[in-house]
Amino acid sequence: MPSLAPDLPARLALAQAIAREAGAVALDYFNRRDTLVIETKRDLQDVVSVADREVEELIRARILAAYADDGILGEEYGLQSGSSGFTWVVDPIDGTSPFVNGMPNWCISIGLLYSGVPVVGVIFAPCHDEMYAGGLDMGATLNGKKLTLDPSRNIRNAVTGIGANSHVTPATVAKIVEDLLTAGGNFIRNGSGALMLAYVAAGRLVGYYEPYMHAWDCLAGYCLVKEAGGWYHVFPTEGEKLTKGAPVIATAPGAIDDLKAIAGL
Template sequence: MTMHDTDVERRFALAKSLAAEAGAFALDYFNTRETLVIETKRDLQDVVSIADRNVETFLRERVAAANSEDGFLGEEFGHQVGSSGYTWVVDPIDGTAPFVNGMPTWCVSVAVLHQGVPVVGVIQVPCANELYAAALGLGASLNGETLLLDPSRTIQNAMTGIGCNTHVAPDVVGAIVTALLARGGTFIRNGSGALMLAYVAAGRLVGYYEPHMRAWDCMAGYCLVKEAGGEYLPFPTEGEDLFKGHPVLASNGTAYPELLEIHNSLRRQ
C-alpha cells in the first residue's frame, strides 16, 4: 500500500463518520423547523440558512482538527487553501427547497479532492438513513452494500435525473426535457443534484444532467458514480475554475453517449 492509499483511506473513514454526524445534526433542524420558526421569529428560509451555516462550520472545524493542512471548500463560507494537496469539498445541506418544504430529498455531501481529482465521495441522506460512500479504487457502497451499475439500463428503460437552477435559462431546461423525451426517455427532479448523482451510483437513475452546477454539489456524486462503474463529464478544478459552475453529466456507460449528445446539441444551439 502506498502512502497515498493510506492517506485516502484515513480521510475516507473520517468523511463517513463526519457525514453521518452532520446528517444527524441537520436532521434535528429539519425535524424541529416549525418550532424554530416560531422560537426565532424567522421564516423557514432563514432556518435552513442557519442550519446550513452551522453544519458547515461543524464539518470545517472537525476537518481542521484532524487534518490541519487540508484545504476546505464549502458552499456557505468559501475556500480555505491547504498545503497537503487534499481539499475537502462540502455541501452541508444540498436540497434546501425540499428541506424547507418538508420533503425528504435533501442530503449532506462530503468529497475529498487530491490534486483536483475526487478521491472520496460520501453522501448522507438523513431522512432515508442512507450512507453512500466511495473512495478511489475502493468501490462504492450504499449502507455497506456494494454498488455496481447494470449496463442493460438505458435512457429508454430507466429514469434520468435533470437539474435546473437560476443560472440556466428556462428554454434550455425545456430543450433538455424535450430532447430526452424525444429519445424515448423520461425525467425526474427531486431538488437535490447531489442526491440524484448518488441515485445514479445506486442504479435508481440511469443518469443525471445539469447544465450548471458547483463543485460542492457534484464532487462526492462523481466519485460515487465512477467507483460504481459509471462515467462522468470532467469538471474543471484548476485555479478559479473550481469555484465556478460547470455542466455536470454522469451515468452508466450505456447511457453516457446519448446523454452526452443531448449536452453537445444544447451547446451547438
C-alpha cells in the same frame, strides 16, 4: 489519475463519521424547521438557513481537527486553501428547498479532491438513513453494500435525473426535457443534485444532467458514480474554476452517448 494516497481509507472513514454527525444535527433542525429563519441568496428559490451554516461549521471543524493542512471549499463559507494537495468539497445541506419545505430529498455531501481528482465521496441522506460512500480504487457502497452499475440500462429503459436553476434559461431546460423525451427517455427532479448523483451510483437513476452546477453539489457524487462503474464529465478544478459553476453529467455505461448528445458534448 493520482496514485492512492496512503491515508485515503482513513479519510473516507472520517468523512462518513462526519456526515453521520452532521446529518444528526441537520435532522434535528429539519424536525423543528418551523422555527428556522429562512433567507434568500440569488433569488427567491435559492434559500439558506442557520442549519446550513451550523452544519458546515461542524464539518469544517471536524476536518481541520484531523487534517489541518487540507483545503476546504464549502457552499456557505467559500474556499480555505491548504498545503497538503487535498481539498474537501462540502455541501452541508444539499436540497435546502426540500429541507425547508418538509420534504426528505436532502443530504449531506462531502467530497475530497487530490490533485484535482475526486478521490472520496460520501453522501448521507438522514431522512432515509442511507450512507453512500466511495473512494478511489476502493469501490462504492450504500449502507455497506457494494454498488455495481448494470451496463444494460439506458435512457430508454430507465429514468434520468435532470437539474435546473436560475443560472440557465427556461428555454434551455425545456430543450433538455424535449430532447430526452424525444430520445425515448423519462426524467425526475427531486431538488437535490447531490442526492440524484448518489442515485445514479446506486442504479436508481441511469444518469444525471444539469447544465450549471457547483463543485460542492457534484464532486462527492462523481466519485461514487465512477467507483460504481459509471462515467462523469470532468469538472474544472484548477484554481478559481473550482469555485465557479460548470456542466455536470454522470451516467451508467449504457447512457453515456445519449446524455452526451443531449448535453451537446
